[in-house]
Amino acid sequence: MESQSTVTTVPKPGAPPTGLSRTDYRGQNGRQRPPRIALFMVITVIALAIIGGLFVAYDRVVRPKMIGEFLKSMMPPPAAVATAVAQAEDVPQLLPAVGSLQAVHQVTVTPEVGGSVTKILFQSGATVSAGTPLLQLNDKPQQGDLANYKAQAKVAELDLARYRALVAKQATSQQTVDQQAAALDQANANIAKTNALIAQLLVRAPFDGVLGVRQVDVGQYVKAGDAVVTLTDLDELYANFTLAEGERGRVTVGQAVRVTVDAFPGRVFQGTITAIDPQISSDTRTVKLQATIPNKDHALQPGMFSNVTVVLPATPNQVTLPETAVDYSLYGNSVYIVRPTVDKDGKPVNGADGKPSLHVERIFVKTGDRADGKVVVVSGVKPGDRVVAVGQNKLQNGAAVSLSDQGPPPAPAQTPRP
Secondary structure: OOOOOOOOOOOOOOOOOOOOOHHHOOOOOOOOOOHHHHHHHHHHHHHHHHHHHHHHHHHHHHHHHHHHHHHHHHOOOOEEEEEEEOEEEEEEEEEEEEEEEEEEEEEEEOOOOOEEEEEEOOOOOOEEOOOOEEEEEOOHHHHHHHHHHHHHHHHHHHHHHHHHHHHHOOOOOHHHHHHHHHHHHHHHHHHHHHHHHHHHOEEEOOOOEEEOOOOOOOOOEEOOOOOOEEEEEEEEEEEEEEEEHHHHHHOOOOOEEEEEEOOOOOOOEEEEEEEEEEEEOOOOOEEEEEEEEEOOOOOOOOOOEEEEEEEEEEEEEEEEEEHHHOEOOOOOEEEEEEEEOEOOOOOEOEOOOOOEOEEEEEEEEEEEEEEOOEEEEEEOOOOOOEEEEEOHHHOOOOOEEEEOOOOOOOOOOOOOOO
8 A cells, every 4th residue: 555645835934824815915015914813913003001190090089179178177276366457546756775873962970160970860772761870979968068158158147138238327338238138139149150060960861851871970970071871862762864956956845755674674764855955966967955854763763764755746546566476577568468268250158167267368568667566567458458367477477367266475575665
């Protein structure tokens, strides 16, 4: 039997696969690919385009919306702020100065004559009236002379009466009577002189005031003019201060002044200008002024350093705010005005609590004089505007706020400022 051999036919390069006609297939170089592969690639491209579009839509629409909703839910509650309302009022103009206090009446008590101290009749720091005895010097010799002169006066008076009786009887001459009258006058003069010497040895207070520290001791010999104690009238004091010569035309006698001292922070003493030096210092170009300050409680003392503020006539209709409401910076002074929040249609927006929502708007302002814890706002704020008085450092433009129940802060203690 003949064996049958199997012949395998190898397709030629570029020939179509078995079972496909040449019209159903093209090779490389522009020849057609199988239809299933082309359809698969088209479907893949379309799917990738759809997926890419979904990613783009998510990134541009869904993701920002979700982030916004998340941030909105995470926003802190409105900051509670203390506010103040801008007001239109008359603002006094102030001229600040520095000076010192001086007593209206002050003296160092001294004896008019020398002598030994026998008695000290006062206590250091005591309040005394005019004429109160303070110091007794040794007056025994003078007391002896006084007794002698009084005896001489008595004898002279008796002799004069006797001689006048004799003259009436023409038993003696008128000359003798005149001589006896002169002797009596001389004795009385010696008595008066001795009384004056005795009075000089008793040192008295020349006026009402407060004594200082005693500077003598019993038994000490003092000469005329030696210091015994100081005496000061504290009921009124002078405040001496200076102003630049350019301010001379703005001050007059009778204007009010305010005085503060370091010993009593926050307390303001009132007074009036009582004297203005008629000359301008050629060295400092300043004018000296003196104000009188009532001091019934004796709180002020001579020699104290003082801050003096001259109160000039007020400027009317000035917009004022608390000094704490103004944020001072190198870029300018600004305030935060509280305004109601509205939607795009201009309607008020309510918060979660049902109350109107508020926000702040930062406005740059121009400020003027400052006094009594307030500052004049020249521009940027109108009367009636509600501004944040405390806590500006935690705010930014557009921040949501709520009104605190504490109200505006109190005015700081006064040292008047320009």
